[in-house]
Amino acid sequence: MRLLLVATDARFAATLQSWMGMAGAYVDWLLPDVEVESTLQRTPYDGMLLEHEMPDRPADALLGRLRRAGYELPLVIISSRDDTQARIRLLDLGADDYLVKPVRLDELAARLRVLLRRSRSGVQARGELRHGPLRVVPDSRSVSKDGSHVSLTATEYSLLEVLMRAKGEVLTRQSLEDLLKGRFDQHGGNPLEVHVHHLRRKLGAEVITTIRGVGYTLGNGSG
Numbered sequence: 001m002r003l004l005l006v007a008t009d010a011r012f013a014a015t016l017q018s019w020m021g022m023a024g025a026y027v028d029w030l031l032p033d034v035e036v037e038s039t040l041q042r043t044p045y046d047g048m049l050l051e052h053e054m055p056d057r058p059a060d061a062l063l064g065r066l067r068r069a070g071y072e073l074p075l076v077i078i079s080s081r082d083d084t085q086a087r088i089r090l091l092d093l094g095a096d097d098y099l100v101k102p103v104r105l106d107e108l109a110a111r112l113r114v115l116l117r118r119s120r121s122g123v124q125a126r127g128e129l130r131h132g133p134l135r136v137v138p139d140s141r142s143v144s145k146d147g148s149h150v151s152l153t154a155t156e157y158s159l160l161e162v163l164m165r166a167k168g169e170v171l172t173r174q175s176l177e178d179l180l181k182g183r184f185d186q187h188g189g190n191p192l193e194v195h196v197h198h199l200r201r202k203l204g205a206e207v208i209t210t211i212r213g214v215g216y217t218l219g220n221g222s223g
Contacts, residue, residue: 001025001112004039006032006062007051007078012101016049019105036062040071041132041206044167044219047112050095052079052086060093067094070133070146074115078103129164131219134203136164143203150202155180159195163208163218172215 003020005027007013013029020027030039032054040048052059059077066075076097077090087098096115099108129136133146141157143150152160162179163171177192196208196216209217 001046001116002043003027003047003049003112004036004043004045005029005049005051006034006036006054007049008032008054009051012051012078012103016105016108020109023109025109032062036066037069037071040066040073041204042219044131045073046116047074047076049076049078052077052081052090060090063090063093063095070135072130074112074118076108076111076115129161129167131164131167131207134164134207136161145203152199152202155195156199156202159192160199160203163216167218170211170215170217174215176215 001020001024003025005013005016007029008031013027017027017029027049028039028043028045030036032051050059050063063075063077074096075094076099077087077095078099078101079086080101082100090098097111099111129138135144136142138161143152143157143160158180159176162176173192196210200208207219209219211217
């Protein structure tokens with residue numbers, strides 16, 4: 001499990017990183033003045049924790065913006081106040097849970113596991129593959145980013161779907177060529193690289209990362 005924590009509480013962040021690390025999970029901590037959206041584009045997180053009380057950057061505004069942009073990863077609000085109206089407002093904006101400090105970390109981990117199970121089963125039920133603002137629907141072979149349709153060739157779509165299904169893994173050049181055998185044109189010296197270039201041009205350079213000497217992976221860098 002890899003989580004993104006956006007908070008100003010350094011003590012809570014250090015405690016959470018240490019505790020989750022012992023459980024085999026990773027927590028990346030961002031201060032609220034860091035661009036959260038670009039971080040989510042670079043790294044495929046399993047979930048996000050958002051501190052409610054942040055100066056100059058209300059959690060409400062950030063949460064609303066993330067949901068409108070299509071980021072649907074499980075998100076838990078961490079608050080120092082047991083405020084019923086705030087809880088209702090944030091849940092209506094798209095938060096999946098709301099916990100009040102002091103937070104029992106074992107309970108937080110359990111709640112996150114439940115949210116992750118629901119999130120993954122929901123994606124499978126709808127048949128969608130998701131990566132930040134990117135959506136792929138295999139049944140209709142449709143692709144959208146930030147809610148807008150993206151037109152891909154059959155080969156570009158097939159390559160993207162393979163990468164989406166292997167999210168978090170590095171696929172070698174040979175494995176991609178084997179998986180897509182027969183789809184590449186036999187003209188030109190580097191057909192795989194050409195299709196990767198086309199996908200980056202249409203979807204953004206950050207969507208596919210080149211691991212030099214190995215192959216490609218999805219969303220772990222600018223490529």
